[in-house]
Amino acid sequence: MRLTVIGTGYLGATHAACMAELGHEVVGVDVDPDKIAALRAGQVPFHEPGLPELIRKHTATGRLRFTTDHTEAGAFGEVHFVCVGTPQRKDSEGADLTYVDAAFAAIAEHAAEDSLLVGKSTVPVGTAERLAGTLGVEVAWNPEFLREGFAVEDTLRPDRLVIGVRSAHAETILRKVYEPVLEAGTPLVTADFPTAELVKTAANAFLATKISFINAMAELCEAAGGDVGVLAQAIGHDDRIGKKFLRAGVGFGGGCLPKDIRAFAHRADELGVSLAFLREVDAINMRRRDKVVELARELCGGAVLGARIAVLGAAFKPDSDDIRDSPALNVAARLRLDGADVTVYDPEALDNARKAFPLLGYALSAEEALRGADLVLHLTEWPQFREIDPERAASLVARPLIVDGRGALDGDRWSAAGWHFRALGRPAPV
């Protein structure tokens, strides 16, 4: 089939390449000419394992092309996927739909009458209905659940596909688009517009709630002297609770969860339904950043002024160079503001971090960051940080003090190597 993908950021670039991999002819469209030039040259402007290879493979075969021209895309596609951003509005918690509205309008103007416009962006419930009522072209909603770092795998082999459709015709078209994925046994959930939109925001709200739940338990453990690691393991044995997403730490960030739960609560208010608990989920999440800053102060003897602090991690999560609302950089920047001499290391996100936080210090390796440090903060859960040898690390730092803000390091090993090891929600060693 002939598909277009409007917006070639994290979601759109991945979707475009994966649709070509499924056998379709795909045109990716973006308003950012630099992004399009890079993609045409087979370069992906962000870190996503497997994606550059897929883009180069299909730009070479000619099955995947990129343009800044909506007119060309409108004339080309039978199905148009809209993948533009839906950031938080500047003046409220709600989602900014300017980009979605502009992208739909631009493509609808040039699209063939019998083409299908499919929204993939995460939007407040009611958006699909509103667009369908104004555009004069058939609309469907197909929310996306991919995880950065696993985006290609998640697109080609998703847990499920969700489509919000208003006609059998739209369903048939989307089934055809995803035929190889469906043939591999992927469940398809067909829903009306509001349900399809809500599935996405509900899934994100649930995940955020799970993280903040265990982080609230960490706060309680800190107050009462318990160990949240043991608690999480014990409750996780219950299948109804499950073990995943129960690692207490500095909390979630990124371009999705924080803004999505805020937009969800905001939209619920508009509909007269209270999702006030999501505001608490958000508040718990932000308090964990405060806690790391407090711990850093405590370990530096009451103030971080002049202390050399090594921060391991800049991306909001491992396997990504995405620093949007990164807890690691938020903590690093606050410590810098308090007068600490902060050096950040991250395997992939240094370029992005440098651009956004030019006043922080940066190192090209974990060793370089650790050298001479008075305090080490482990804030992004990259696997290579688990591989750091605590004995070797102890020989590099000025003082062997570490805060594991991700609950991912082996505290016993670090303590045995002479470190004062602290983790969120766990008792301080005596």
Ligand code: NAD
């Ligand atoms: P992004 O900011 O990386 O990409 C958005 C792109 O859209 C940018 O390249 C921008 O230049 C382009 N754009 C804006 N207006 C345009 C227009 N009128 N025409 C063409 N291009 C236009 O954002 P993202 O992370 O890819 O997220 C996109 C959407 O997908 C959001 O709603 C997000 O919540 C959702 N989503 C993201 C992820 C993820 O992991 N990043 C996962 C699931 C869903």
